[in-house]
Amino acid sequence: MVATNHDLILDVKDLKVSFFVDGSELKAVDGASFQVRRGRVLAVVGESGCGKSVSAYSILRLVKRPGRIVGGQIVLHPKSGPSIDITALQEDAESLYALRGGRIGMIFQEPMTALSPVHTIGNQLSEAIALHRPLGQAAIEAEAISLLTKVGIAGPAQALKKYPHELSGGMRQRVVIAIALANSPELLVADEPTTALDVTLQAQILGLLKSLKQNEDLSVLLITHDLGVVAQTADDIVLMYLGRVVESGPLRKVLKAPKHPYTRGLLDSIPSRSVRGKPLPSITGSVPSLKEIPSGCPFHPRCPYAVPGRCDQGSAPQLSDFDAEQRVACLRVGEI
């Protein structure tokens, strides 16, 4: 990808995150590299166990024991000031706290668990603001009201006094987004922000994220498994399988001309692309457990193009340039 540091806001290089359980190492993320470009939405897509959420959590250094970042770099390039290698920060460094909820905001999947049930919305929003900005009580409240207005909550002053259970699911997710935006972050990490919502609410929240991206000058890292959501919101896409990036590039190119057999398989399994009555194309087998990652290309046991003696041996194929924008990790990339 030809991008200078000025275009990039986040550069994840060869990230490795492992979980140490019962004396064995489970490689949840095994050498993933991707970049978020300034002002754009990067979608990281994959099925359960592909490492997409662990990658997102690593950016805020939220991976908990027994998990640990064991290699690679996550570099944030802020608009002003020097670049920061997030992986190198101390666990309790002030600079790490300043990033979380400051320069980087996070939206979590389940609004009911992301919010505290025993604190009011106002309480939780004010906390997020006060942690980063030394403002007076009145200024904080004014700020909280303007944030709730921004995310489309009618009657923001009343909403501040309410508890999460008094709000509907869609309103709760708007509050979670307001908290993520509390300190005008440059980067927003959204982990399955609409998965717990109904389609009509999902459409509203996706619309909100789109308009925020434009108005607030945000860059977004969107984690999702839903290719429909990706197609409607992202600019760039990264596909992960078993902790590795298998394909990346601009959204349209990847969705219209996928190069990796896994990307093709995922796109083909969407029922709306198929004709009723005909069998739905599917990927055989299921995602293997991290305890038994296949040798060679991790996808080879499920791949219709796998060649015995070639795809099933050695180390996993590296992500390499297909052209100036699209990158693929497949040994047979030119042949299939």
Place this chain on the structure above:
Amino acid sequence: MAADLSPSSSIDKNLPDPGSAPPSALLSVRNLDKHFPIFGTGILSRRVGWVRAVSDVSFDVSAGETLGLVGESGSGKTTTARTILRALTPTAGEVLFRTSSGVVDLAKLSEAELIPLRTQMQMVFQDPVSSLNPRMSIEQIVSEPLVIHKLAKGPHLRERVVSMLEKVGLRSEHMSRYPHEFSGGQRQRIGIARSLVMNPSLIVADEPVSALDVSVQAQVINLLSDLRRELKLTTIFVAHDLSVVRYLCDRVAVMYAGRLVEIAPTEQLFEHPEHPYTQALLAAVPNADPDVPMVFALSGEVANPANLPSGCSFHPRCPERFDLCEQTRPELETLASGGSVACHARSPKRTLPVLDA
């Protein structure tokens, strides 16, 4: 529900039906209500209201048909499905089920009378983890229905279990294993095998593929589709994923706030949705093709079934509402196109005087 404007609600399997199903209906649901009481706080709590989860739902399912039941959370689709199978007791209405020995009203039967009928109607659950007992082997899980209903024993029992497992794509050596040894997709296959092992005529599948990954979801959809054909199953398929519904179902019923708002053959519903809510619901589904933009304008949220709006429950969000919508609830009416819709703006009798309850 003071004014019942539907043509008839007598027990008759040949009843003319709003969904225009043929008289070969295996299941006829008539004016089904399921209301849950809300109690106040305190020791001697009084009932302070009702959650009207399902109200006045009527439809037919013909033999061999797959009917999709769609809607958002709180629409009553799952409650409808469970009430049909009498996992819940209906508040009112009829559930006419054609058994091998005649038509029965499931809504009126006692628990004891229902037991023998359970062999003919079964459920497939959403969550393949919590719906399988972790302490039972696959053989025990799949054979249990046959054992309970004393339908088979000994080598014959084993034979039926093996052949059922093969039908769902599992092998006989899997029989001695336990649920945790299987992936999500395989567990859902086990759940399907357990539901089908007694050869039921009616299957109610409640979000059977929602918990699965996309690549595995396609396998299970294909399996359901094959089994349906092979075993001539009649299925009620409850789902929120409209692309899955479009692929699998013959007809689709759309629910909003406990009521049916539209029912039509699948392609017609997806190509020409009539009800403004159906139109909004379809528009909200993000297309995986980035060149098909999402055009979505519906504001607000699903109506609260404990405090429903007057008239049409959808009117506060409806872009096409007019005076009548706030006053009178629209009834399901058959359109010339063959589908049925409950909407004043689409009513063929739009010029009729207001019938107030």
